[in-house]
Amino acid sequence: MTDVDLVKENIQLKLQIENLSQDLIKLKEIQKELDESNQRFDDVIHSALDAILLIDGDKFVDANNATVKMLKYPSREDFLMSHPSKLSPPLQMDGKPSYEKAEEMMKMAYQNGFHRFEWIHRKADGEDFPVEVSLTPILYRGRTILHCLWRDLTNARKIEVENQKMQHEIRQKELSLIHASKMATLGEMAGGVAHEINNPLTIIIGYLKILKLELSKMMFGQKDRILSMITDIDKTAKRIGEITQGLYLFSRDATLDNLNQIPVNHLIHTTVSFCLEKFKNNNISLRIEDNSVDAYIYGNETLLGQVLLNLLNNAYDAVKVQNPKWIDITTMINTQNSRIEIRIRDSGQGIPVENHHKIMQPFFTTKEVGTGTGLGLSISLGIVREHGGDLFLETDSCHTCFVISLPQGRPKTKNKVQADDGVGIIG
Ligand SMILES: Nc1ncnc2c1ncn2[C@@H]1O[C@H](COP(=O)(O)OP(=O)(O)O)[C@@H](O)[C@H]1O
Ligand SMILES: [Mg+2]
Numbered sequence: 001m002t003d004v005d006l007v008k009e010n011i012q013l014k015l016q017i018e019n020l021s022q023d024l025i026k027l028k029e030i031q032k033e034l035d036e037s038n039q040r041f042d043d044v045i046h047s048a049l050d051a052i053l054l055i056d057g058d059k060f061v062d063a064n065n066a067t068v069k070m071l072k073y074p075s076r077e078d079f080l081m082s083h084p085s086k087l088s089p090p091l092q093m094d095g096k097p098s099y100e101k102a103e104e105m106m107k108m109a110y111q112n113g114f115h116r117f118e119w120i121h122r123k124a125d126g127e128d129f130p131v132e133v134s135l136t137p138i139l140y141r142g143r144t145i146l147h148c149l150w151r152d153l154t155n156a157r158k159i160e161v162e163n164q165k166m167q168h169e170i171r172q173k174e175l176s177l178i179h180a181s182k183m184a185t186l187g188e189m190a191g192g193v194a195h196e197i198n199n200p201l202t203i204i205i206g207y208l209k210i211l212k213l214e215l216s217k218m219m220f221g222q223k224d225r226i227l228s229m230i231t232d233i234d235k236t237a238k239r240i241g242e243i244t245q246g247l248y249l250f251s252r253d254a255t256l257d258n259l260n261q262i263p264v265n266h267l268i269h270t271t272v273s274f275c276l277e278k279f280k281n282n283n284i285s286l287r288i289e290d291n292s293v294d295a296y297i298y299g300n301e302t303l304l305g306q307v308l309l310n311l312l313n314n315a316y317d318a319v320k321v322q323n324p325k326w327i328d329i330t331t332m333i334n335t336q337n338s339r340i341e342i343r344i345r346d347s348g349q350g351i352p353v354e355n356h357h358k359i360m361q362p363f364f365t366t367k368e369v370g371t372g373t374g375l376g377l378s379i380s381l382g383i384v385r386e387h388g389g390d391l392f393l394e395t396d397s398c399h400t401c402f403v404i405s406l407p408q409g410r411p412k413t414k415n416k417v418q419a420d421d422g423v424g425i426i427g
Pocket of ligand 2: 374
């Protein structure tokens with residue numbers, strides 16, 4: 001080889017080395033870009049709020065921090081070492097074994113290029129929770145594996161349940177309203193019905209009177225038996241009369257324009273006559289103790305009767321399945337504030353303390369739809385307050401005890417009656 005050849009080869013080699021070092025630089029740049037891209041990929045995956053996992057067959061290749069947190073594993077390493085079967089309960093919601101269904105889901109993801117479904121997962125502490133899973137096959141280090149995204153559905157499910165509960169409550173309130181309006185219509189009808197019954201009743205009672213008179217003049221064998229039968233019919237007819245009177249009262253103009261001096265005794269007895277039969281039929285003993293020395297209330301008899309009736313009906317509901325069954329009505333004058341106090345106590349189980357502040361709220365009821373409207377106490381409180389009084393639950397009593405407290409009125413004088421507040425009524 002000549003010197004010229006040697007120089008040529010040397011130049012060739014130098015060129016080759018130059019090219020190689022250029023390639024090496026390029027390769028290093030590519031490697032750097034690749035490293036940066038991998039780092040970006042890792043950053044995106046690990047900073048995501050949803051759980052992201054890479055699954056290769058039945059092994060976890062990688063998982064982000066959200067996965068570890070969601071499943072309550074102590075560390076990423078602990079999680080990656082666990083077997084996928086540990087992350088699900090034995091059966092899914094449709095009753096299929098989890099391992100069978102998991103294979104089916106993965107197969108669908110590979111076939112369709114994507115698959116989304118709901119799954120029940122199990123946390124490290126054993127708690128099961130719903131997840132929306134999205135599976136996408138991706139190329140990873142020369143292999144096709146599954147990229148898996150989980151969205152925790154626990155809160156979404158909670159909101160769904162809350163929504164359903166709210167819908168149910170709204171429906172119950174609607175039914176209560178329908179029932180309340182039905183009751184209002186019934187109240188309006190009651191007056192008419194009372195009138196319709198009262199007319200024939202008056203005729204029956206009138207004829208009975210005449211019959212009794214005629215019979216007493218006659219002298220034949222069975223006179224006494226017939227007379228006693230007529231007396232019974234008379235009593236029963238009068239009882240029907242009392243009930244229709246109550247119905248009439250219930251339906252009458254119930255505004256505060258129609259105010260009167262009402263003897264407390266009279267108010268109680270008229271109202272009680274309305275539910276006496278119901279109490280008797282259910283073996284509920286009713287005791288009335290009047291210590292109010294013929295006191296008067298100035299107000300609307302219909303409205304106050306309605307208050308008493310509401311309280312008696314509540315007491316009836318509370319004691320009808322109890323043993324013993326009793327309801328007490330006591331009236332007295334509170335010497336400290338000179339008010340009339342009517343107490344209605346019953347032998348029921350009482351009102352749970354947590355409900356005490358709710359019972360006066362409109363539509364609060366613990367009774368079944370169709371039985372309770374939840375309006376009785378709130379309406380009653382409104383009526384009593386309109387009368388300058390108060391209605392409250394006496395919590396220091398060992399039985400359920402509601403108190404109606406009202407200012408005293410004054411008995412009728414010959415021409416004029418006077419309420420304590422000085423309002424004059426022409427009698
Ligand atoms: N005497 C009572 N004993 C037990 N609970 C009562 C009594 N009175 C009222 N309550 C409670 O207060 C709730 C509200 O009563 P109320 O306003 O009259 O509505 P309703 O009787 O239609 O339920 C009742 O559902 C019940 O839970
Ligand atoms: Mg009630």
